[in-house]
Amino acid sequence: MHSQVWLHTPIEVTGDDVEKALVEQCSDEAAIARVFEQLRGVAAEGAAEALNRALDIDVMDVLAQGWAQVPAVHTAVQLSALTQAPQTLVDLDRHSIVSTARVVLETRVAQRALPPLQLTLEISADVQSATLAAREGRIDLVALGQVAILAQLRYEDILVKEHVTGASRAPRDPFERRPPEFHRPPSVDFPL
């Protein structure tokens, strides 16, 4: 799926954020405490880069997982998948979508795996309005109102990183030719 929603500023953690999480992990994991000095500095920045790659998520996926739980959207998607009915549009007023994910950072020092750092990413999206299209078992975003994104990265109950940004629907070229149907991956996979 092409990215249809993009964040104004990406979620990025820094080496300091990683060190902060590692400090908290040291109290729980003695193995981390022993090599903590080696994990600081540039090593922590390397860990932050790995985390940022994992946090480079498509916000559309997060939002679609929430939209799919709306009964009207779910029904429309089912109908579009089972029948050759024309494309159905669903308008959603203001709503909030909260997505929780686990971020796992695995560290290996000299080919020896350390206890993974497990963080919790919670993304809260406050959507003013959205217009969705159900077609062939997929959800397409037709229109998106103002969206406020609050991303919080936690180690247990300790807030490691908080990021506030907005999201917008990616501009679409009106003259862009849509690829053939068999080349287009499904937008959202959810059980029918």
Add this chain to the structure above:
Amino acid sequence: MWPRDGPPPACAQLRRVNLVGRGSWPLSAALMLGATAATAQPLPCASVSAEVREYVRQRGACRDAKVAPRPRASTRPVSKVSDVPPSAHKKLPVPNVIGRSSADAAHELAGFPVELVESASARPAGEVLAQEPAPATFIPAGSTVSLQISDGSLFRTASTDPVAAPAAAAAASPPVPSSAPEATPAPMPPEGAVIPPGAGEYLPSGFAGRTTLIFGAGAALGLLLGALSMRQWLLRRRPAIGISAPVPTLPPSWQPADQQSAAQPSRDERRASSTAAGLPGTGLADEIQFAAWLVPIATTILLAPGADKATIRNSSDHYA
């Protein structure tokens, strides 16, 4: 020197004593010979009655017994130089003569029979090494005092050092006022007192040895510095004389950037790896690997009140 027709002045005696104390045995012996040759041969003090012996000795009219000849054995009694009738029962303190010459000790111990015992020592010949009874001990007059003197057999430094002997002689001649009473015995230094060189008749033992040691250390230091300078000069002239020395090479990171090979890691990379590892130069940071991934847990949607009913319409309506 001093007038040949009279007793040697006090300054001459002091000088002689000091020279003996500092180990310049040949020079002091010459002074003693000169003194004895210039004066008439006095009577032995032992032959004078005890009542007038001190007065006669102070006048220089009598002489104490000569020091026994150089011993051949290591430690053996040599001679009795004086004798006091045992009738005297008055107790007198024994002066401290340790470190002095045997002649001076015999002079100091007037009133006590002195027994000299020579022993091999590194001290100058004739220097008193020990005395029995101990100094400041009150003993009856006429008691025998045994002195252990050095035979100088192990003394080499001061007597063979051509520099230390004149220096010692010069330092051993303190100015003595001419108004000093003649033949007044020098005050005995208290036990354990430290008298600086040249301040009086007493000089600490080993002074000449220390001087020689200082000169020797200076000479050795000079030789060492000279050798180092010669080595540097030889190293600079290495190709000419064929001496090879390893030429140190700078680490690659110290060399200019244009001289570093492309295969060498950059300075920033080396610094980064070292800093990350916390162990400079180990490169352990390269062995630290990270992997991160995301695992979705749950997604919930909260619809605002009144918006729980989504509007569903056909696409034709939307485009219309």
